Amino acid sequence: MEAETIAAIATAIGEASIGIVKLSGPASVKIARTVFHNFHKGAVAELTPRKMIYGRVVDPDSGERIDEALCVYMPAPHSYTCEDVVEIQTHGGTAVLRRVLALLLRQGARLAGPGEFTERAFLNGRIDLSQAEAVMDIIRAKNDAALRNASSQLAGVLSQRIAQIRRDLLDFLAQAEAAIDYPEDEIEVMPPVRAVESIQTVLGEIEGLLASARVGKILREGLRTVIAGRPNVGKSSLLNALLGEDRALVTEIPGTTRDSIEEYLDLRGIPLRIVDTAGLRDSDDRIEQLGIQRTREFLSSAALILFLLDASRPLTNEDIETFASLPPVPVIIVVNKMDLPQLLDSAQWQQLAGAYTVVPISAKERTGFVELERAIERLVLEGAGWNSEMFFVSNARHYESLDQARTSLLSALTALRDGLPLDCATIDLRAALAALGQITGETVSDEIVREIFAKFCLGK
Structure with missing residues (x-):
């Protein structure tokens, strides 16, 4: 049984300079020729393999010119799917791409399913399943x-x-x-x-x-890194400083962050999914309580915790209790607000930290961040034998x-x-x-x- 010829828009929908509609299957050339006309010669008699042709997309029924376009034919088996493949490149607007696709479907192509071009490449022996997943x-x-x-x-x-x-x-x-x-x-x-x-x-x-696979999972999914601590220690300021932009609202009012904010950060080649959370404390505010509950949920799924202390205030029982309640995952203690007069006794934080890494910073002045990045890098890749040329x-x-x-x-x-x-x-x-x-x-x-x-x- 002969394979069906499939068609789909191959580029992202939206405004762009170029958009591509792709055909694959035995009738690709026949279908493409019905809608693509050479700019100077009219209807295309033939498509030369691997040669880009300048022309127009034309509605074969009404003769309406849809758009100027380029067309290229890649014959089997030397194509992505190992089948005859034709790509029509138009301007990248949503309307024009959908119109071109509709014309191809009207001429006998079937709308491709998700991943069907790559599936055909696998089924036709061009790539194996692990290579297909790599796409x-x-x-x-x-x-x-x-x-x-x-x-x-x-x-x-x-x-x-x-x-x-x-x-x-x-x-x-x-x-x-x-x-x-x-x-x-x-x-x-x-x-x-x-x-x-x-x-x-x-x-x-x-x-x-x-x-x-430990490093491989980090590369694929990102390392969930949760910023935690009591209210007003500078968690949102730390997130903003790491991102290099004002993503989270920062005020002097404790409890400003009432919900969690998750952002992606590429830190020295390590993908982090970094989460700014509501401060952990007892609260009568129902909305803040919900935020604190979400914080605990994020902490339970964290792969790394940045636990913040405020250098401008003495260590509190709240700090100690919060630290003691953290799940058993890697932790870096970040002592923030080092630009202010220090009331936090270094002996106290060292006693709290024990064997954990401690990094003093100022989120406001953007100091100490090189040391923090190095600490994260060491902790994440410790024992992983990280090498940028390795496969994971x-x-x-x-x-x-x-x-x-x-x-x-x-x-x-x-x-x-x-x-x-x-x-x-x-x-x-x-x-x-x-x-x-x-x-x-x-x-x-x-x-x-x-x-x-x-x-x-x-x-x-």
């Missing part, structure tokens, strides 16, 4: 580090590592099963010690990828599959160490192979494939 990671990347990691995945860095691990497992299985299935051929049975060593080598590769597993689905593979390999090791025959271990090894194949799409179900591409944007 959306590139689109969603919020800083250079996340973009670099997603680009590496699209280039096949993860695919190659998974392929090598699967090859090693398959080689091991081939030797083991040959000895089991053909004992009459006197094939040497792999000694248990060597079998354990082989599995441990593969397990080490998988555990290395799993260990990288950033996809939860990939992590889950790697974890399943690890569990199966550990089970195989246990079987061998308990003296069970080699064929008992091969069951677990095949389970590990299947789990790894889910990452690249070799053993994944159609349902999961549909679920993955349903999260893509239209036109991609």
